[in-house]
Each structure stands twice: as C-alpha cells, then as structure tokens.
Amino acid sequence: MKTYCFANDQIIASKDAYLHPMDIGLIRGYGIFDFLRTNAYKPMFLEDYLDRFTRSAEKTHLQLAYTKEELRLIILELIDKNDLKEGGIRLVLTGGVSENHFSPTKGSLFIFNEALDFPAxxxxxxxxxxxxxxxxxxxxxxxxxxxxxxxxxxxxxxxxxxxxxxxxxxxxxxxxxxxxxxxxxxxxxxxxxxxxxxxxxxxxxxxxxxxxxxxxxxxxxxxxxxxxxxxxxxxxxxxxxxxxxxxxxxxxxxxxxxxxxxxxxxxxxxxxx
The missing domain is CATH 3.20.10.10 (D-amino Acid Aminotransferase, subunit A, domain 2)
Structure with a gap:
C-alpha cells in the first residue's frame, strides 16, 4: 500500500524521501525526534508533543522552519492520506549538511506515519x-x-x-x-x-x-x-x-x-x- 510522508518541504510518497549522506544527523548522530500515536484517527496529546519537539530543536540549536500550527496541519493531513486510524507519527529534524561536517546547520524535517504494536x-x-x-x-x-x-x-x-x-x-x-x-x-x-x-x-x-x-x-x-x-x-x-x-x-x-x-x-x- 502506498504511504505518504513529509519530506523536502512537501508531502510525498514515503519511498521518495531521502537524506543527504553527509548530513550530521547521519554521520554524527546529531538530530532530534519525537513520536506520538493516533487513536481513532486522533493524534493523542498532540500539543504536548509539539511543545517538546520545538523545545528540543531550540535546545540543540537546530533550525525548525515550521510553527507548531504548521506542524499540526501537516500531521493531520498525513493521518488522512495514510488512513492512520491506530498508528505512530514520527517527527525527525536532522543536523544538516555543514561545511565542517560537525556543526549544526539548516537540517531536514521528516514526518512519517508507521505501524505501532503495544506490548502483549x-x-x-x-x-x-x-x-x-x-x-x-x-x-x-x-x-x-x-x-x-x-x-x-x-x-x-x-x-x-x-x-x-x-x-x-x-x-x-x-x-x-x-x-x-x-x-x-x-x-x-x-x-x-x-x-x-x-x-x-x-x-x-x-x-x-x-x-x-x-x-x-x-x-x-x-x-x-x-x-x-x-x-x-x-x-x-x-x-x-x-x-x-x-x-x-x-x-x-x-x-x-x-x-x-x-x-x-x-x-x-x-x-x-
């Protein structure tokens, strides 16, 4: 089944998402993420997760180009396009491709939907x-x-x-x-x-x-x-x-x-x- 994600500043097919191999999110492990879940198509406690994600970006000196309201609207659109009744939502912000391959710069924002299994x-x-x-x-x-x-x-x-x-x-x-x-x-x-x-x-x-x-x-x-x-x-x-x-x-x-x-x-x- 075709799934969609947010990458490259737009909603695209998940298979078309990519990350530059020199992004310090990959070569230095420097980036942030957050993860929430849906219940009956509703993102549970969404505002709390968006608050934490934006705080994490600020504390790690990563540039987040989207407001919490913009992120919320993207997430809601993805839930609809992926028919995500019960599942996970993962937000990732990478450290970016910097000149010295070490310092944070403008990174990439990804938002994925995924399956979610609770413990038995x-x-x-x-x-x-x-x-x-x-x-x-x-x-x-x-x-x-x-x-x-x-x-x-x-x-x-x-x-x-x-x-x-x-x-x-x-x-x-x-x-x-x-x-x-x-x-x-x-x-x-x-x-x-x-x-x-x-x-x-x-x-x-x-x-x-x-x-x-x-x-x-x-x-x-x-x-x-x-x-x-x-x-x-x-x-x-x-x-x-x-x-x-x-x-x-x-x-x-x-x-x-x-x-x-x-x-x-x-x-x-x-x-x-």
Missing part, C-alpha cells in the same frame, strides 16, 4: 522484567536521535529475558532507555527528578497521581518497592514485577498500578470524546 496483553497482566545497567543518558532532557548505547545493549537485555533496562548511576536511578519509571512503597508514589526525559505519558501519570514525589530514588528503594511501573507513548503504563533477578513486591501487578492503568484508559477515552 499478558505483559500488562503479569508485569515484565528490567535489567539494571550503570548508565546516564547524554542530555537526557532532549529527545535526540542518538540511541547508540541502548540499541547496542538491547541484545544483552533481550538475552536476559528483560523488556528493557533501568539506568542507574552511583546508586541512583533515572529512567529506562525509552520510558520513565515510577516506584510505589506503602501507597506513596515517587519518580526520578534528574537525568530524565520529561515524557508525555509521565506527565499524564502525574496528573492522575498528583501526590507523586518527584525526587532522587535509590536502587535500594527500587528493590524494596511494593510496585513499579514504566510509562511511555508505546507502552502507556506497563507494570514491572522483576528487576534483574529480584522480584518486586509480591511479583504481581499491584493495586495502585492496576488502578492507574484503568485511569489512564479513561483519560484517553475522554480525550477522544
């Missing part, structure tokens, strides 16, 4: 495992295209039967490779405050649990937690029942996490109304 239902019912690793993501508050470390490391966590990783440094946790993390103990919820991407699903979870503490969380607290869950666009709210070989809590999806999963589904339904 049994993972929401039984929880999943994370593999802890000592690492701090570079400029974590910006959604850059540089995923070299987690892509390389993914073979190890998959071999260990893990869904993803839990980054920690000096005994303090930050995030997963593509998700934020929340820890629950005695009914009190907390989430890390440093070295994290401020996820849009994280933001919604904080709205659903406004008493959540945003603070430093240690690995000791993680292993002593009653419940843990991660949040992201492609996982929503996903329970964690094991870290490494340590069972979290009772090893089942806890009541607070289950309630938040239900509340998040209700929130999405309200957005669609």
């Amino acid at each position: 239902q049994e993972k929401y019912e039984q929880g999943v495992k994370l593999l802890s690793v000592e690492h701090v993501r570079a400029i974590a508050d910006i959604k850059t295209t540089n995923y070299a470390f987690p892509v390389w490391h993914s073979a190890q966590w998959k071999a260990a039967g893990a869904e993803d990783v839990l980054y920690h440094w000096n005994g303090v946790i930050s995030e997963s490779s593509r998700s934020n993390i929340f820890v629950i103990k005695d009914g009190a919820i907390a989430t890390p405050n440093n070295h994290i991407l401020h996820g849009i699903t994280r933001k919604r979870a904080l709205e659903l649990a406004p008493k959540t503490e945003i603070r430093e969380i240690t690995m000791d607290e993680v292993f002593a937690a009653d419940e843990i869950f991660i949040t992201s666009t492609t996982k929503k709210i996903l329970p964690i029942t094991r870290i490494d070989d340590k069972i979290i809590g009772k090893g089942i999806v806890g009541p607070y996490t289950a309630k938040l999963i239900e509340s998040f589904a209700t929130m999405e339904t309200a957005v669609l109304a």
